[in-house]
Amino acid sequence: MLWSFVASFFVGFGASVAVPNVPEIPGRIVYNIFMSFGTFSLVFILTFFFLTRRTIGYLLRLSEGLEAIAGGDLGYRFPAVREDELGRIAGNINAMAEKLELQIEKERRSEQSKMELITGVSHDLRTPLTSMIGYLELLTAKGYRDESEYDRFVGNAYNKALQLKELIDDLFEYTRLTSHDAKLRLMTVDLNELLGQIEAEFQPLARERGISVETSLPRTPLPMKLDPDKIRRAIDNLLMNALKFSLKPGVVRISLAARDGGGRRTAEIRIENDGRPITREQEERLFERFYKADDSRESSSARGGAGLGLSIARSIARLHGGDIRLRHADGHYDFRIELPAGGASAAEQPESGGYVR
Template sequence: MLWSVVASVLIAGVVSTVIPKVPEVPHQAVYNVILSLLTFSFLFFLCFFLLTRRTVAYLLSLADGLEVIAGGDLRYRIPAPRADELGKIAENINSMAEKLERQIEKERRSEQAKMELITGISHDLRTPLTSIVGYLELLRNKAYRDDSEYERFVGNTYNRALQLKALIDDLFEYTRLTTREARLLKQRVDLRELLHQIESEFHPLAKESGISVVTALPPAPLFMELDPEKIRRAVDNLFMNALKFSVKPGVIRLSLETAAVGSKRQAAIRVENDGEPIGPEQEERLFERFYKTDDSRAKGSVFGGGSGLGLSIARSIARLHGGDVRLIHSDGHYDFRIELPLEAR
């Protein structure tokens, strides 16, 4: 702005020297002074207008843009073609609008997740509870033909009660793992031996489903600082997921590997199985709480549909240990990996 004023003064000085001078008489001298002042003022404001009209127009566009954003259109972006301070202001306004948009979208997704959580809990708890009430009503009214049917009603009621308990246990475990109060009870554990124990326990369940389990564990012990019960829960959940959705007859492969990732080393527990392929969208949502893929994938499974929390719980446990759970899927081949850092966290 200073250089525009200087330019105006210089132009006015040049013009005043060009104006012809009249004989110096008192009233003529006053006339010359007034004429010079008017000429200077006219040229000053003309130069000021010409030199600042773009800046003023851009200030007006900034004001209009702020009004649009303040009206709720957070996707609107103010053009920022200038490289000066006003351009920087426009960039800051756009950045502010983008952050507000992300924050509002995050809150919207959080609210939607809460509603889905309530809906999922209601649906998953209501189904077995309705069956339990129905069977108990039949038993109370003695609506069975013989002892065999009585035993069947009691057995179905008991199985539904176990399913209800498992759902509540999963919900409790997930809630506990995702709060800030979650704590690990770490011990020095041979991870290879822990996986061997888990694999031995799953053999009867796998055989019942027509599944064989193949292991590839290292010959030497692999001692790590971890919470053995939580890691057992995470591996159990991956095993149960594989048992539910494997083709039958089929094979589940359990392996343990170590590898260098950058400057650090990590252990990877891999649970692999073959099943029906899923799409990219389903693959991205597998670890969401209460998310379930098409129930037809689990057709024939003796384990039911589950709570939809198993993979979320496994990922939460891995992240508490400083690791993660990820899936590599290719045309129906599923490779779930629990990755844990070998260094103590």
């Protein structure tokens, strides 16, 4: 149909410009016109195909890649070989696939974390409970030889009960701190004085286990707006961690300093001790809930916990708008609590009617 229209057009055109007294265009001229048009069309098609074949091929690759991603292969990536619109489309598809992959990985880790939470809670609660039941069964069956053994069984059962209570308290505290409605009771506190009180209470425990305590505190007050109970809990957890894993005899160092940098003023609390080295992987996981780098590093005289102490300490610091970081090298542990001088972050407002002055 197209060729008929083209032929009619050229025949009509030829008739309109025909030489006078020539009734029609000779067949040879019509043939030449058709040949010229056919040649032009063939050259145009070949040129168009040559110029667009790479684009068409890339479009086909885009289509195949989208099918692969839709089929679940989120690791598929388009090569960055173009800088035009198609290249930008490929880059956007790569970014989309990467985000989807990260989201799925995040959900997988969240599910795995829930399972680890259940496993960790079950294990850490069952261990002291089993011991308590064993001692109580012996006491009920009068399976003790004398009064001294009776007292020892009662004492062991009591200690296991305290351990169980401590584990439950840690779990409750961690759950409360990581919930979205966690609140702080902010008040203006001299952090220097608070740290001095904590150090004085820590001294007898450290002395019993062959650990000496060295402090380096500023001579002037360092007023901070914070929740003193929670900050005390965070520092206590770090000190008990240092006590458990320090080499005996050893030294735990406590220091406090005000820092200015990055356009803001912060307070930095450092707790240092020397213990057995850990791997890089263990170091990266040290603040994970229920994670214990190496139970064999722990002193036999120190009661094991649920692996929540460092997680709780970091959660408290972050509620205040700060953080806790560890610098470890060859068994030297340097925990640093960084707190903003302005108090809690904007997202963490004091409770209504809280103890704020």
